[in-house]
Amino acid sequence: MEPILQVRDLRTSFLTSNGEVQAVRGVSFDVEKGKTLGIVGESGSGKSVTSLSILKLLGSTGRITSGSIRLGGEELTRKSRREMRAIRGGRIAMIFQDPMTSLNPLIPMGDQVGEMLWAHRKDMTKAQRREKVLELFRTVRIPEPEKRFKSYPHEFSGGMRQRVMIAMALACRPELLIADEPTTALDVSIQDQILKLMRALQKEMDMSIMFITHDLGVVAELCDRVAVMYGGLLMEEADIVDIFERPMHPYTMGLMASIPDMHQDKRKKLQPIPGSPPDMIHPPKGCPFAPRCPYAMRICAEELPPYVATGERRRSMCWLLDPEAPAQGNPFKQGKEAAV
Numbered sequence: 584m585e586p587i588l589q590v591r592d593l594r595t596s597f598l599t600s601n602g603e604v605q606a607v608r609g610v611s612f613d614v615e616k617g618k619t620l621g622i623v624g625e626s627g628s629g630k631s632v633t634s635l636s637i638l639k640l641l642g643s644t645g646r647i648t649s650g651s652i653r654l655g656g657e658e659l660t661r662k663s664r665r666e667m668r669a670i671r672g673g674r675i676a677m678i679f680q681d682p683m684t685s686l687n688p689l690i691p692m693g694d695q696v697g698e699m700l701w702a703h704r705k706d707m708t709k710a711q712r713r714e715k716v717l718e719l720f721r722t723v724r725i726p727e728p729e730k731r732f733k734s735y736p737h738e739f740s741g742g743m744r745q746r747v748m749i750a751m752a753l754a755c756r757p758e759l760l761i762a763d764e765p766t767t768a769l770d771v772s773i774q775d776q777i778l779k780l781m782r783a784l785q786k787e788m789d790m791s792i793m794f795i796t797h798d799l800g801v802v803a804e805l806c807d808r809v810a811v812m813y814g815g816l817l818m819e820e821a822d823i824v825d826i827f828e829r830p831m832h833p834y835t836m837g838l839m840a841s842i843p844d845m846h847q848d849k850r851k852k853l854q855p856i857p858g859s860p861p862d863m864i865h866p867p868k869g870c871p872f873a874p875r876c877p878y879a880m881r882i883c884a885e886e887l888p889p890y891v892a893t894g895e896r897r898r899s900m901c902w903l904l905d906p907e908a909p910a911q912g913n914p915f916k917q918g919k920e921a922a923v
């Protein structure tokens with residue numbers, strides 16, 4: 584089956600007074616129909632810029648310099664602003680980290696969701712829109728939807744506001760939902776409820792989701808596949824079970840070592856990844872993770888590693904996987920993981 588979204592060699596830059604920030608430097612991935620792809624990475628890895636490129640929401644300084652983005656086989660990079668306005672909210676919907684920044688504090692919640700329908704479903708009457716909003720409120724499990732229709736954003740809790748954002752995103756039954764850190768601002772129990780809701784809705788609606796996060800724990804809860812980004816590049820891509828069973832990139836191993844584990848020995852400290860992300864105005868010519876990688880070799884700083892297939896549906900970008908890489912101290916040639 585053809586994937587709902589195909590991104591190929593996407594490159595996106597921003598012009599700043601200090602120079603051109605090469606935020607995304609050639610990423611390729613698919614989002615399969617009815618499945619969830621998690622895009623993981625720390626701040627500045629390029630994960631959010633990738634999602635904003637798909638929606639062509641790059642502001643006046645950003646531009647896609649090359650590559651292809653196909654939604655249901657249709658090329659998006661060549662679409663006009665007007666065409667993209669119809670696609671955003673219609674075929675692709677997005678939810679963000681902080682619902683308060685996306686909601687108008689002066690407009691009742693029901694009317695805000697109704698506006699989304701008004702923008703994309705001109706055929707609906709006012710009464711039909713109201714009925715549809717109430718149905719969406721019920722879908723996202725908002726209690727007493729009739730009463731809540733006229734409530735304002737400040738009368739909702741953070742979790743309830745995020746449910747309204749999900750209702751708004753689902754209003755036009757999008758083919759693809761892009762969720763950018765939608766649970767980061769919520770406390771852990773509410774985060775769990777929202778993730779469970781998203782999982783249930785995905786099943787009910789057979790929706791495809793691209794889930795952007797810095798949190799591998801959240802990815803484990805929700806995603807079918809994971810793409811790990813660093814320095815504007817995709818470092819590793821694999822099915823969720825495979826990546827957790829055996830990460831095949833030192834950066835992914837570092838991310839795993841920094842996840843708290845309830846069952847681990849309390850005296851064992853979490854391992855942060857020392858160092859900071861690369862300067863994206865002058866990105867390194869070799870592997871961007873080299874200055875922070877405990878396995879870095881001379882070639883790592885000199886040449887960008889190629890992708891190596893590490894399984895049937897997985898690949899990684901690391902010189903350690905090269906057939907000529909030394910076996911000594913190499914976590915991938917010893918057939919076992921090594922802690923970073």
Ligand code: SF4
Nearest residue numbers: 870873876883901902
């Ligand atoms: Fe580390 Fe080199 Fe692999 Fe980059 S290519 S992750 S620096 S070993």
